[in-house]
Amino acid sequence: MSSLLVQAVVYLAAAVVCVPVAKRLGMGSVLGYLAAGVAIGPFVLGFVGREGADVMHAAEFGVVMMLFLVGLELEPAKFWRMRQTVLGIGAAQVVLTTAACAAAGLAIGLPWQAALAVGAALAMSSTAITLQSLKEKGLLGTAAGQQSFAVLLFQDIAVIPLLALFPLLGAAPAAADAHGAGLDHLPGWMRTLAVLVAVGLVVLLGRFVIVPLLRSVARTRLRELFTASALLIVVGIALLMQGVGLSAALGTFLAGTILATSEFRHELESDLDPFKGLLLGLFFMGVGASIDFRLVSDAPIRIAMLTLGVMAIKAVVLLGIGRAGRLSLDQTLIFSVGLSQVGEFAFVLLAFAAQLAILDGAWTGTFMAVTALSMALAPIVSFVSERGLLPRVGTRAKPARAPDTVDERHAVIIAGFSHFGSTVGRFLRANGVAATILDNDSDRVDLLRKMGFKVYYGDATRADLLEAAGAREASILVSAVDGLDAAQALVRTARRHFPHLTLMVRARHRMDAYELMDLGADRVYREHQDTSIRLGVDVLRRLGHRAYSAYRAGQQFAKYDENAMGKLAPSRHDLAQYISNVRQEIALQEALLTADLAHDPTAGDHAWDSEEMRGAITGRPPAST
């Protein structure tokens, strides 16, 4: 008992110490957990030794849960919309990379089963790292971003059949009996039947038992009971699957996809997410603890070569796919460099392969180290490609040829030229104000240059690019970038390096607006504000209100709303006690609505009201008709 508690304290403390440090260093939580595992592992502090394997066993349930959530997030409609990209580009990436890595594996002396397993594991990229970095740079909407997303989605799905296929590799005897694959005919036949029955059972359970069950549980309004049912679903299905000798991950993934269309999708997701996070954290710590560091320290050069080799193979395959898919050169580079690291699924697959004795301990440790190293290298590699490579190919950072505008400096810089920024830019141009535009979608940059705009290509949150675009001479910087992360980075950079600029910033909503105001944005424009008030005014008109009265009411309300926002800005920090953003948002909403009650929308707007005058003159109260 006490040893269990000691272990819990060791694992939790390691996570609590290492993960924030890794996050701060910009490496992501997966690497933090790995580092925590390494730290408590036998090669550093030695807190965990042999029993690490047992912990791994429990932690593997995190993987099962992750796949359930992957299934849940796999919205059929979204998948259907992207099916061609996902099945085309995604499948090409997984198959070609697996083949290339497996061939390389054979070349360095792995048996073919091991080479295949390692190839498949190394083909995975890190969803967490790639999506986060695309999001931070505002590149998710570009062609490269979309294709990266498609590849990652396919990899997520591909894990399921891979987990199902690995046992077949393991079952093969070490002798070169390639074709038989160790399957006796009768058990194989039986097994197929059992699989079909089990899968059918999961589908039927999902449709006709789980959803009604969740409905009745939801009606009790006991949150912990709902969490318990969510856990029951996952554990139950995992058990069923193991009973018929199938992968638990496959079963829960299936259940996830079935429940993805039910009304409980988001609730299940948010209930299971902490469990998944913790168990996966535990899993990664277990991986870290089990990496054999003697291997790494004995042959650091070998590990480094392997890592670089794997990343190079992945990047080259992706480069080919990108070019074949007619991406422009720089989009291809973003796409292929962005996905060149090995992802967290590789740990899952490698651990599974080791368990099945497809891979021996030394090789498993080596490739786990390679995976971890490539994840640590990912930010560095993309930094190098962004600064060193991208400016030299395809769309240049500066407008290529504009001899008469080289010295011309515009007073206005617009960062981000998607829907929002382009409307601002078109409006200014229609009024004879030329603006310098910064955008990081190379396809769009090329188009804009053809249309005669002065466009700089690149990440507008970089001080050197702002400088090149003339931030020193400009007076106004318009931030129209997508997403809060990019806007925050931009405001921070601009405030620090170009304090003279007036920063006029687009914000998605009130919460973002506050964040940006705190960072020093001079004027913040909430995307929905004008539109929603305009819509409200039109509703009044449809209801028979006079157009001008409705229009004035809208103007008054906009002014009031803007003031209320300023007034609530300081008190927002009192709300920071709320841990979740959603709760904070609701508390803010409540403060607003309370203020609305005390506000008379028609105060001070009695001009032209002859009823009021008539009441004063004749001593009669204003008539209502």
Place this chain on the structure above:
Amino acid sequence: MARVLVLFAHPRLEKSRTNRALLRHVPRRPDITFHDLYERYPDFNVDIAAEQAQLVAHDVFVWHHPLYWYNAPPLVKQWIDLVLAFGWAYGPGGTALRGKAMGHAVTTGGPEAAYQAQGYHGFTLAEFLRPLERTVTLCGMRWVPPFAVHGTHRLSDADLEAAGERYGHWLSTLADHAGAPAATP
């Protein structure tokens, strides 16, 4: 026969029983067009081309509005500034409106006696409307003396009904008779 265009301007019609009563009596006939300026242009962004085309298609114009601070509401001024353009309504080549006629239908809170030389305000209604009268004649149009409803705050429902009938009759008369081009200005 003349085609009459009523250019109605009231920023708060829902609060004006007098003007609602007058509007109820605007004759529904094909040669009388009712144009609600504040309803059409709540943002004051007057569509110049559309307004000019409408003026060309009519012969007699009536600015129908309450009198605020001895003047028309601000949208009337905005309309005048934008629509009666130099080179179109006046100035060199500005002959688009020549030979047409224009006047006011006005409601005032004060009684008729207040709008006299010896009255409370010291000037007559026609005198207060002088700048608008000159606007009309500068465009080569004939000035139609104003139709007025005074002392609106104290009018009974029966008074309002009578005023409305008077207004309807006045508009019909404009349509029936006043459209013939006046002697050249």
